[in-house]
Amino acid sequence: MTSRAADLEDQDGLPEAMARLLADYERHLASERDLTPHTVRAYLGDITGLLDHLGRLGLTDVSELDLRSLRSWLARQQSSGLSRTTLARRATAARVFTAWLARTGRIPADVGSSLGSPRSRRTLPAVLRADEAAELVRAAAVRADDGSPTGLRDVAMLELMYATGIRVGELVGLDLDDVDRDRDLVRVLGKGRKERSVPFGRPARRALDAWLTAGRPALRSQGSGPALFLGARGGRIDQRAVRTMVHRRMADVPGAPDIGPHGLRHTAATHLLEGGADLRSVQELLGHASLATTQLYTHVTTDRLRTAYRQAHPRA
Secondary structure, three states: OOHHHHHHHHHHOOOHHHHHHHHHHHHHHHHHOOOOHHHHHHHHHHHHHHHHHHHHOOOOOHHHOOHHHHHHHHHHHHHOOOOHHHHHHHHHHHHHHHHHHHHOOOOOOOHHHHOOOOOOOOOOOOOOOHHHHHHHHHHHHHHHHHOOHHHHHHHHHHHHHHHHOOOHHHHHOOEHHHEEOOOOEEEEEOHHHOEEEEEOOHHHHHHHHHHHHHHHHHHOOOOOOOEOOEOOOOOEOOHHHHHHHHHHHHOOOOOOOOOOHHHHHHHHHHHHHHOOOOHHHHHHHHOOOOHHHHOHHHHHHHHHHHHHHHHHOOOO
C-alpha cells in the first residue's frame, strides 16, 4: 500500500482497495488534469464520501457501482440539509470520477453520465454603483496620503481588482513580470491553469506605479521573491489579508453593500456590460470557461434597469 493510501485508510476508514483507488485518482487529478491543489482536495473529499457510502451499502468493489447507488448517495446528503449548490458540485465530482473509472477500465460503462444535478438557485450578486466604486478607491487613497507602503499597496490592489475583475487568488498569484506597464496589461493564470491577458486603465496604472516605486521597496525582504503584492512582513500577500482589507475599505463608503474581492469582480463585470461591452468580451476578460456563467451578469443589469424604471417612470 502506498503511504498516501495508508493515510487515507487510517483517516477515512476506507478498505485498502478503495484507498488505493483514491490514491490513483489523486495522481490523475494532479498530474494528468493538472488541477490546482485546492480543486484536487475538493474532488477527493467528495469522492471519499462517495466511497464511504458505497461501503455502507455493502459494495466491496468499485465495479459494483451503479446509477442507483450514486443517486442514493446524493439523496442521503440532501436529507441532511446540504444546499443545492453543494449537491450540484458533488454530482459533478461523481461524474468526473465515473468517467475516469470507465476510461481506465475499472468499470464497464460510465454509470455517472446519466446522473443529474439539482438546479442551484442563482441569486443576484451584490455590486457597487459606479459612484460607490469611485468612492471606494478615493477613500483608500485618502488613507494612503501618509505614504505608508501598505496604504499604497491597498489602493493598487483595489484599483487593479476593479479595473480587471480578476479573482483574489489570481491577484495574490501575480508576479512582477506579469504586469506589462507599457501596454497596460496584466497576465493572469486562472482556473485550470489557463492564462489570459487583461487590460487595465490609467487609474490602476498610476496606483501600480506608486506602489512599485514607493511602496513595495519599503516592504521587500529576502522572502519577497517575484511577488507583485507583499504582506506587512515582506512575503507574498495571502487571500485572507486581501479579503480583510476590502471589507475594511468598504466600511468607508456610506450606504454601500459589504462586499469582498468577489463582489468587486461582480462589480467590474456589471459595469463593463452597462458600459456597452459585449458578453463574449466580458467572458474572455473574466476567464469564464462557459458563456452561461457570464450571462448571470445580464440578469444583474436587467434587474437594475427594472428597478430604475419602477422608481422613475410615472406609470411603472
